Amino acid sequence: xxxxxxxxxxxxxxxTVEDARVRTTSGGIVxxxxxxxxxxxxxxxxxxxxxxxxHPEIIVDKGRGEKMEIHLNISFPRVPCELLTLDVMDVSGExxxxxxxxxxxxRLRPEKEGSGVIETTALELHAGEPAVHLKEGYCGECYGxxxxxxxxxxxxxxxxxxxxxxxxxxxxxxGRGENVEQCxxxxxxxxxxxxxxxxxxxxGGIRVNKVVGNFHFAPGKxxxxxxxxxHDLENYFAGAEGVEHTFTHKVHHLRFGPQLSDDVVKRVxxxxxxxxxxxxxxxxxxxxxxDEKAYNYMYxxxxxxxxxxxxxxxxxxxxxxxxxxxxxxxxxxxxGESNSIETHQxxxxxxxxxxxxxDASAEGHKERLHxxxxxxxxxxxxxxxPMKVINREARSKSFSGFLVGVCAIVxxxxxxxxxxxxxxxxxxxxxxxxxxx
Numbered sequence: 001x002x003x004x005x006x007x008x009x010x011x012x013x014x015x016t017v018e019d020a021r022v023r024t025t026s027g028g029i030v031x032x033x034x035x036x037x038x039x040x041x042x043x044x045x046x047x048x049x050x051x052x053x054x055h056p057e058i059i060v061d062k063g064r065g066e067k068m069e070i071h072l073n074i075s076f077p078r079v080p081c082e083l084l085t086l087d088v089m090d091v092s093g094e095x096x097x098x099x100x101x102x103x104x105x106x107r108l109r110p111e112k113e114g115s116g117v118i119e120t121t122a123l124e125l126h127a128g129e130p131a132v133h134l135k136e137g138y139c140g141e142c143y144g145x146x147x148x149x150x151x152x153x154x155x156x157x158x159x160x161x162x163x164x165x166x167x168x169x170x171x172x173x174x175g176r177g178e179n180v181e182q183c184x185x186x187x188x189x190x191x192x193x194x195x196x197x198x199x200x201x202x203x204g205g206i207r208v209n210k211v212v213g214n215f216h217f218a219p220g221k222x223x224x225x226x227x228x229x230x231h232d233l234e235n236y237f238a239g240a241e242g243v244e245h246t247f248t249h250k251v252h253h254l255r256f257g258p259q260l261s262d263d264v265v266k267r268v269x270x271x272x273x274x275x276x277x278x279x280x281x282x283x284x285x286x287x288x289x290x291d292e293k294a295y296n297y298m299y300x301x302x303x304x305x306x307x308x309x310x311x312x313x314x315x316x317x318x319x320x321x322x323x324x325x326x327x328x329x330x331x332x333x334x335x336g337e338s339n340s341i342e343t344h345q346x347x348x349x350x351x352x353x354x355x356x357x358x359d360a361s362a363e364g365h366k367e368r369l370h371x372x373x374x375x376x377x378x379x380x381x382x383x384x385x386p387m388k389v390i391n392r393e394a395r396s397k398s399f400s401g402f403l404v405g406v407c408a409i410v411x412x413x414x415x416x417x418x419x420x421x422x423x424x425x426x427x428x429x430x431x432x433x434x435x436x437x
Contacts, residue, residue, distance in 0.1 A: 090213025
């Protein structure tokens with residue numbers, strides 16, 4: 001037998017003679033229908049192959065020496081900006097007193113007038129303007145306190161803010177600045193009285209060490225007294241006629257790390273994880289009210305590192321990995337190559353109490369006692385989870401899987417179509433025999 005004919009016995013696709021074939025109208029309809037069905041199912045298979053899904057993974061977070069950004073937007077309708085202070089501290093011993101670079105203080109109209117915006121001021125750490133209309137060589141007195149190291153003129157207190165800073169360095173209460181020449185010249189007490197009924201909104205971002213720490217909003221200048229962090233509360237408690245300061249507040253937005261885009265959030269949520277920006281930032285739109293001056297709000301936040309890696313992402317050594325974080329603009333920290341994002345999720349529990357102490361009988365728990373004392377304000381204590389969530393983009397199936405699916409569609413559809421055509425042909429043949437007999 002010739003070599004060519006050896007494969008004849010192996011032919012699984014036997015052919016029929018053209019004369020033995022019978023073509024019918026029903027067969028043509030079934031053929032066209034099956035082809036349309038094959039095209040529709042193959043298009044669905046292609047769309048499924050092109051669809052991106054997100055595979056979540058959990059690993060131990062081995063990052064070291066990293067920073068973390070906190071972006072916030074919080075309103076205090078009953079505390080003026082002049083009295084509100086933002087401080088940041090962590091277990092490494094780093095303390096950032098006063099508002100930081102990247103944070104704005106927005107003066108708000110009184111609640112009765114709708115809390116509209118009066119003025120927005122960007123505050124820089126250690127920023128200050130030289131006093132005007134002063135004689136050349138003027139050196140203001142610090143009234144027994146050492147001049148602050150960041151004074152405009154070394155060894156002098158030429159502004160009211162520098163006198164306040166000097167007082168804070170030795171843990172002295174400052175009050176309204178009576179009999180302080182610099183403050184009287186700048187009309188500090190008059191400006192304070194003008195703002196008594198105003199509110200304040202703090203918005204912007206701060207960069208902190210990625211360790212256990214806290215940031216808080218409290219009234220008055222802050223300073224350290226031994227191992228204690230203290231605020232000058234005199235002006236806050238003094239108030240004014242018809243004015244009662246309280247820490248009623250609304251958290252418009254609070255997140256740790258860069259914001260995920262809406263399409264990323266939607267894509268991750270397709271796996272039934274119920275993701276939304278509120279899911280990532282559960283404190284958004286939190287509203288707390290109190291009529292008591294000596295009142296404290298505490299939020300205990302558990303932060304979980306979360307990475308989003310786009311399709312085809314592959315970590316490569318980059319010169320940008322060694323750039324000092326100070327050079328990276330606020331808001332860009334955590335955005336990597338190929339649109340990868342290093343951000344954070346968090347969970348939160350909250351607690352509130354009156355600083356005057358007492359029990360929780362109003363809440364139905366007489367056996368629960370509140371400690372007496374403390375600083376009025378809003379405190380956010382954050383802890384870092386040792387685990388990290390990685391959301392990695394991938395195709396829903398491989399290209400070989402796509403080809404297998406298409407073959408299954410073609411084969412399965414033609415097999416079912418052949419069975420339907422055979423049944424229609426046999427049925428019509430029997431009907432013809434019955435009618436002819």
